[in-house]
Amino acid sequence: MLFDTHLHLDLFEDPQSLIKNIEKRQIYTIAVTNLPKVFFHTKKLCEGYKYVRPALGYHPELVFKFSDQLELFLKYLDETKYIGEIGLDNQKKSVDDFTKQKQIFEKIIFACAEKRDKILTIHSRKAEKEVLSILGNSFPGTIILHWYSGSLRDLETALSYGFYFSINSAMLKSKNGLNIIKNIPDDRLLLESDSPFIGVDKSSKIPYNAESLIQELSALKKCHSEILQRKLHDNFRNILSIKH
Numbered sequence: 001m002l003f004d005t006h007l008h009l010d011l012f013e014d015p016q017s018l019i020k021n022i023e024k025r026q027i028y029t030i031a032v033t034n035l036p037k038v039f040f041h042t043k044k045l046c047e048g049y050k051y052v053r054p055a056l057g058y059h060p061e062l063v064f065k066f067s068d069q070l071e072l073f074l075k076y077l078d079e080t081k082y083i084g085e086i087g088l089d090n091q092k093k094s095v096d097d098f099t100k101q102k103q104i105f106e107k108i109i110f111a112c113a114e115k116r117d118k119i120l121t122i123h124s125r126k127a128e129k130e131v132l133s134i135l136g137n138s139f140p141g142t143i144i145l146h147w148y149s150g151s152l153r154d155l156e157t158a159l160s161y162g163f164y165f166s167i168n169s170a171m172l173k174s175k176n177g178l179n180i181i182k183n184i185p186d187d188r189l190l191l192e193s194d195s196p197f198i199g200v201d202k203s204s205k206i207p208y209n210a211e212s213l214i215q216e217l218s219a220l221k222k223c224h225s226e227i228l229q230r231k232l233h234d235n236f237r238n239i240l241s242i243k244h
C-alpha cells in the first residue's frame, strides 16, 4: 500500500485526472488546502473517491494577508478529520506577520485539541521551537511535521512528544534533510509528495513517484525496501486508527 500525507491537489491544472491516477495506483492521499475558503472546492473534488481525503488548512504564509478566515476554519472543523496545511513560518517575515500567525495557530490547535481525533499536517520552517511550544507534549490527536528542517535538538523534543515526520524527495537531496531523516526512528516516518511544489509540476497527472522515494529512503536507512515499505504502511495505518 502506498500513501501520501501531504498533496496540494487543488493547485494542479487537472485535479480530476490526478485523482483518477491516485485511485488507480491506490495511493491513500491527504489532500491539504491552504485557506478555509478553498476547502469546499477540494472536498467536492474528493467526493465519491476512496483514496483521497480532503484536509482543512490555513497556510501560515497566507495568514497575515487573509487574516479574517479563522471563523470559517472553525465552522468547517467538523467536516473532516484531516487538518492542514497549518503551522508557522518565520522565514523573512515581519514581526506583525509572525505574531498574527502565532495567534491563529494557537486558536486552531486549541480547537483541534477539543475534538481529540484530528490528524494534523504541520509546516514549521524557521519556527520549530514556537510550533513545539504551542503543540506541547500532550496534544490529543496525531501530529505530522511536514518537511521538517529544524535542529536535531528540536527534532528530539518532537520525537519525545510522539510526533510523526513526513519525508519528501527534496529532503533526500539536502545534507540537512539527510541528517534529519537518519535521526528519525523508522516507526515515526511517513511519506509525502508536497507536490506540485516538489518532483512534478502543476500539469502532472501523477502525484509523485512513491516507489523511488521508498528506494532512496531504504538505501539511507540501510533497510530492505520491502521491509521499509511495510513499516511505513504500518505507521500510516497506526495514525489512521489511533483512538484517543
Ligand SMILES: [Zn+2]
Binding pocket: 006, 008, 032, 085, 194
Ligand atoms: Zn505544502
